Amino acid sequence: MKKGLFVTFEGTDGSGKSTQLELAAKYIQEKDVEFIQTRDPGGTPLGCKIREILLNYDGEVAPYCELFLYLADRAQHIDEKILPALNEGKLVLCDRYVDSTMAYQGYARGLGADRILQLNRIAAKSLMPDLTFVFDVNTEVSRQRVGDKKDRLESEADDFHKKVREGYLDLAGKFPERIVVIDANRGIEEVHQDVVKVLGRFFN
Ligand SMILES: Nc1ncnc2c1ncn2[C@@H]1O[C@H](COP(=O)(O)OP(=O)(O)O)[C@@H](O)[C@H]1O
Ligand SMILES: [Mg+2]
Numbered sequence: 194m195k196k197g198l199f200v201t202f203e204g205t206d207g208s209g210k211s212t213q214l215e216l217a218a219k220y221i222q223e224k225d226v227e228f229i230q231t232r233d234p235g236g237t238p239l240g241c242k243i244r245e246i247l248l249n250y251d252g253e254v255a256p257y258c259e260l261f262l263y264l265a266d267r268a269q270h271i272d273e274k275i276l277p278a279l280n281e282g283k284l285v286l287c288d289r290y291v292d293s294t295m296a297y298q299g300y301a302r303g304l305g306a307d308r309i310l311q312l313n314r315i316a317a318k319s320l321m322p323d324l325t326f327v328f329d330v331n332t333e334v335s336r337q338r339v340g341d342k343k344d345r346l347e348s349e350a351d352d353f354h355k356k357v358r359e360g361y362l363d364l365a366g367k368f369p370e371r372i373v374v375i376d377a378n379r380g381i382e383e384v385h386q387d388v389v390k391v392l393g394r395f396f397n
Contacts, residue, residue, distance in 0.1 A: 197279035201290040204328035206347045207338030209377045216385045224396050228284035234266035237273045248344040260298045264316035300360025301353050327361045328377035
């Protein structure tokens with residue numbers, strides 16, 4: 194049985210997920226809580242190989258191939274890393290998880306978020322986050338922060354990223370019990386303070 198707390202960091206590319214996860218980890222370290230930091234895809238050695246294909250493969254990738262690669266990565270990730278940590282009572286901080294798959298493959302690629310949730314239940318043994326931060330930024334801010342060095346998904350057109358963003362906001366409406374949307378157009382420290390306010394509920 195799962196005992197730890199599973200927290201995921203979500204948002205479009207350049208929304209500040211990785212930055213905020215690092216800051217959250219520093220905050221938690223001070224609280225003396227046992228935790229791990231991980232990322233999806235690529236949280237395991239096998240997952241790193243899958244991540245390499247997902248982010249850098251330069252040929253056409255069929256939408257369902259892409260989806261199942263993400264789910265394959267996740268199946269390995271939860272077995273090898275996330276569930277063992279949660280079972281030991283640890284807090285797990287994960288950079289992207291199921292909401293990314295629903296936003297990118299479900300909404301933006303049009304495969305349908307509900308269907309992805311069903312498939313994710315199989316791949317991820319129904320493991321859902323206890324808490325999810327969605328860092329919301331407008332397209333212009335996101336574009337500026339990503340810069341010119343883009344991976345395969347970051348290279349998608351603006352319309353794709355717009356759909357991803359709308360997808361996340363729709364998901365936040367569907368899962369209000371676990372998703373917290375944070376305005377991430379602001380400075381790093383301001384955004385971090387909002388994260389701390391929410392995380393603090395679990396520690397104080
Ligand atoms: N709130 C912020 N304001 C300004 N720049 C930011 C902010 N958050 C992140 N950045 C910068 O934007 C870039 C992308 O941030 P990152 O955390 O890697 O985003 P993500 O992991 O969501 O793609 C980095 O160069 C980071 O330093
Ligand atoms: Mg990142």
